[in-house]
Amino acid sequence: MNVRNQVSLAALCQELPKSDDLPAGIDLGPLANEMSKLWERSIRDIDEGRVTEWGAVLALDSKGNLRLVNAVEGDSNGVMINAAVEEDCTFVGTFHTHPYEDGTTGMAFTGADIASMINSGERIAIVQSGEYVFACLRTPETPPSVDRLTLVSWFNTMCRRHFADMMSKQEATLATNLDMCAEYRLAFYYGRVFGSLRKVYVP
Numbered sequence: 607m608n609v610r611n612q613v614s615l616a617a618l619c620q621e622l623p624k625s626d627d628l629p630a631g632i633d634l635g636p637l638a639n640e641m642s643k644l645w646e647r648s649i650r651d652i653d654e655g656r657v658t659e660w661g662a663v664l665a666l667d668s669k670g671n672l673r674l675v676n677a678v679e680g681d682s683n684g685v686m687i688n689a690a691v692e693e694d695c696t697f698v699g700t701f702h703t704h705p706y707e708d709g710t711t712g713m714a715f716t717g718a719d720i721a722s723m724i725n726s727g728e729r730i731a732i733v734q735s736g737e738y739v740f741a742c743l744r745t746p747e748t749p750p751s752v753d754r755l756t757l758v759s760w761f762n763t764m765c766r767r768h769f770a771d772m773m774s775k776q777e778a779t780l781a782t783n784l785d786m787c788a789e790y791r792l793a794f795y796y797g798r799v800f801g802s803l804r805k806v807y808v809p
């Protein structure tokens with residue numbers, strides 16, 4: 607087994623790594639800056655009580671560079687991301703933000719996010735909420751598709767259960783993300799945007 611210590615996000619997106627080959631950490635590299643700009647836009651009107659999700663596509667070009675393209679603004683509940691990429695690029699996943707009017711940060715994926723990530727064939731999905739970044743990675747054992755309503759309903763049940771166990775909403779959401787990763791054979795990383803993302807779970 608050859609576990610690499612830390613790799614760049616671009617290198618990780620080249621192939622679908624097996625669980626044993628997943629590195630201990632992911633370095634977001636130059637994308638950290640771009641992601642943070644979209645986060646800043648998400649909360650630019652928070653003083654007036656308005657926030658908007660922003661999203662973008664992760665596109666790998668023929669030279670192996672990873673770029674954030676098709677940046678788009680949604681509303682406070684979500685964002686529709688256009689997955690079309692240029693001819694010489696490969697669609698590898700999506701990025702979006704989770705801002706809240708009350709200033710809450712540190713909120714990981716929703717059930718709908720995870721269902722969409724699996725069903726649209728993403729290798730990686732990334733969410734930024736404040737300075738916190740969460741990444742879900744497909745593995746070779748991840749199913750090609752899931753029933754969205756089943757996943758979302760189970761997600762919401764588990765989240766309520768964790769919340770009732772005296773967890774904060776951030777902790778309950780994170781714990782539920784890990785439940786989904788175990789069921790759907792996804793890997794999960796977590797960290798701060800300008801630090802390294804740490805491996806939290808591999809199936």
Ligand SMILES: [Zn+2]
Binds near residue numbers: 704715716
């Ligand atoms: Zn989301």
